[in-house]
Amino acid sequence: MIAKATTIALIGFAAAAPASQTASGPKPQDTEVWQPEVPVVTPGPAVSIPAPSDAVVLFDGKDLSQWVSTKDKSAARWTVAGGVLTVRKGTGNIETRRRFGNYQLHLEWRIPAGITGEGQARGNSGLFLASTGDGDNGYELQIMDSFRNKTYVNGQAGSIYKQFAPLANPVRAPGEWQSYDVIWTAPVFAADGALKRPAAVTVFLNGVLVQDHTELKGETVYVGAPRYTAHGPAPIKLQDHGDPSAPISFRSIWLRELK
Template sequence: MYKKTLTTAAAVVLSATLFAQSKPEDTEVWEPVPAVVTPGKVNTDAPSDAIILFDGKNLDQWVSVNDTTQAAKWKVAGGIFTVDKSTGNIQTKRSFNNYQLHLEWRVPKNITGTGQGRGNSGLFLASTGSGDDGYELQILDNYNNKTYVNGQSASIYKQTAPLANANRKPGEWQTYDVIWTAPRFNADGSVQSPARVTVFFNGVLVQNNTELAGPTRYIGKASYNKAHGPSPIKLQSHGDKSEPLSFRNIWIREL
């Protein structure tokens, strides 16, 4: 009993001594000072440090995937641009690593079709090659339109279903706000850390720091087959028979 009491008393004295030797300032961090960023007037407006990928006037920040020396040929009018199925996919001129992305999309009010044939497109968060190679965040009209859950809007296509169906009605603008963490690779091409993505769909959290198994595959399981660095962002011209989608107000912040 005497030894236990002595040990307890010694611990109290030691704790009091340590507390006396420390100050609140000891855990205050003053540098580096975060950069000043002026937010937009509303959350959908680009902040001061954003790169504007579409300003409602032209597609100067985009090129054709079929020939990256050629400008994107999707149709721009009235402050929006619309998928042109005859010219194929488009992608950004610049390549990006980690980023925050805002994008708005809309399917026509008179959309037709069912399942995957109803306003189908895709936002490829990192395009790793020609065609449809890359990591696809699905774009689709799923307002009262049933399909496989890892293929509905805001899914990581064929990988992870969204946490909720936050679709607005056809004809209304939808928003994706994305935080993308690119995969990292070792010198031998093996994966050091996989890609991760967080997505808000119309303000609703639908992908919560989701880990990706690799780039999208239409058939078979996703996997990392090759290392890559910073990559363009791509929009898909899917080719289904429903009316084409439109986009507006696209901006990005490199992280």
């Protein structure tokens, strides 16, 4: 989930309710979609997929040499232990040193066993497929505990946050490893900044298709409507959402650049 509100107008998600026409302006709830519920699918056994020979290895289980703090580009300060990368609360988002256009990405993530809370407060992070700013700017694929945990469908795991619900919910129980396999097609802009081709994404969650060449409406926002701002190749970002009960972990992060 994106952590900070913006002041842009209402989202264009077809099933969303109209924006509140009150003096206080749009609210986060205006862009939450709760129905229809996403069908639950039991995934196959978890398998960690090694990086192929032409991959860029973004996390090899040893160090954070491929990552920096999003805020000031200093060395990333999350925790690495036992081959696993874990969010260190309060250190902020991290992003790749390198910038990418189109790519295939593999990433594995885990919500801690014994997590408490509910809804968006029950394990929360985000994979930003292209990071366009210091905070929560960019295009977010939601990471959270969606195993028997009800929340708005365009905010559960596998969703393009506040834009598109996943086609299925194949999330495993907390404490088990989950996997994302992503095909990202970056947006294309004209010389004057106008959008020529929207971003598109295909996502498999635990081997189950949850986004099928979905064309994004713009960058992720918490309040209001998504929109595009011209940019070129961009880093990939992982979110420190600040949830004290859920230090989310990652492993086996690799990428293949595509034309």
